[in-house]
Amino acid sequence: MSAPALSIIVPNHNYGxxxxxxxxxxxxxxxxxxxxxxxxxxxxSTDDSRQEAAALKALPLAGFSALWLDHCGHPGPVRNAGFARAQGGLILCLDPDDIPGPGYLAACLNALAERPDAHLAYTDYTHIEDGHARDIPLPDFDPGLLRVQNILPPAAVIRRKVWEASVGYRANTAYEDWDFWVQAAVNGFGFARVPGPRFGHPMHGANLSYAARKNDARAKAAIVLNNALFFPAGVRHWADAVMTGQSWADPGPRGIIPTLDVVRSMLARSDTDRG
Incomplete structure (x- = not known):
């Protein structure tokens, strides 16, 4: 069988x-x-995932495989295991609770076909939480924005070379997808945004996106230290301070890495307090 055009990886733990x-x-x-x-x-998994996986296996796919790993508790290594097995020239990672709309794959694939300079294609998405849904319109890619917050959705179709140039999904940050997008930016890959919400992403207490909120400051600091060349020296200084528990390093709003100007303001306040 020839290599598939697209590999879809579904990491799973008790989401049968x-x-x-x-x-x-x-x-x-x-x-x-x-x-x-x-x-x-x-x-x-310790639930009925093996039985429920039959629904995926029954799809009219070019190929299906399942890897049954010992529990590690971190999604990064689980995703990496799937990427290592993927044969497609394009790769997409979807969580089991994601809800791709009917046009999601076609929109991303068309964007990459029309943009040879683009290596990742993403769409707007619908955030679903506590029974409420709201569309999240995302900006066109801007590395300056990515240094401050995650401006990409939880899923994107990538060319294989994006994965091959990366170190994979890191386990030392709860914002592993944000870290992966930063790696792609550092490596000079192009991003293509497709306007309009094309898939739903639920947020609930059982998923890692929700859990990341509880460890926000260190998760952000790890992204900075993991990708030092992408961030100004002052922001790296803030990240070091967060990791070492220095009181001047304000964690800031959830999901926001401070800019250099904000870090300077933190240091100025700290100097004033000491004076």
Whole structure:
């Protein structure tokens, strides 16, 4: 069999209940799945994930495989295991509870076909939490914005070379997707945004995106220290201070890495307090 055009990786831990819904969403994709392989990577689930995976295996795919790993508790290594097995020239990582709309894959694939200079394609998305849904319009890619906040959605279709140039998803930050997008920017890859919400991303207490809120400051600092060349020296100084518990290093709003000017203001306040 020739290599598939697209590999979809689904990392999973005790999310078996969502796999049939994801299968239904993928079955409804415009253009079909005949050039798509799907790799389920299970992080030692203890629920009915093995049984529910049958819904994914039954899809009309170019190929299906499942990796049943011992539980590690970090999504980074789980995703990396799937990427290492992927055969497609394009790769997409979807969580089991994501809800790609019917035009999601076609929109991303078309964007990459039309933009040879682009290596990642992403769309706006719908944030779903506590029974409420709101569309999240994202900006066109801007490295200056990415230094401050994660301006990309939880999922994007990437060219294989983006993965090959990276160190993979790191386990030392709860914002592992943000860290991965920064790696892509550092490596000079182009980003293509497709306007309009094309998939739903639920937020609930069981997922890692929700848990990341509890460890916000250190998760942000790790991104800075992981990708030092992408950030000004003063921001790296702030990140070091966060990691070493220095009182002047204000963690700031959730999901926001301070700019150099904000860090300077923190240091000035600290000097005033000491004086």
């Amino acid at each position: 209940r969502y796999l049939p819904r994801l299968a239904a969403s993928l079955a409804g994709q415009q253009g079909g799945l005949d050039a798509v392989e799907l790799i389920l990577v299970d992080d030692g």
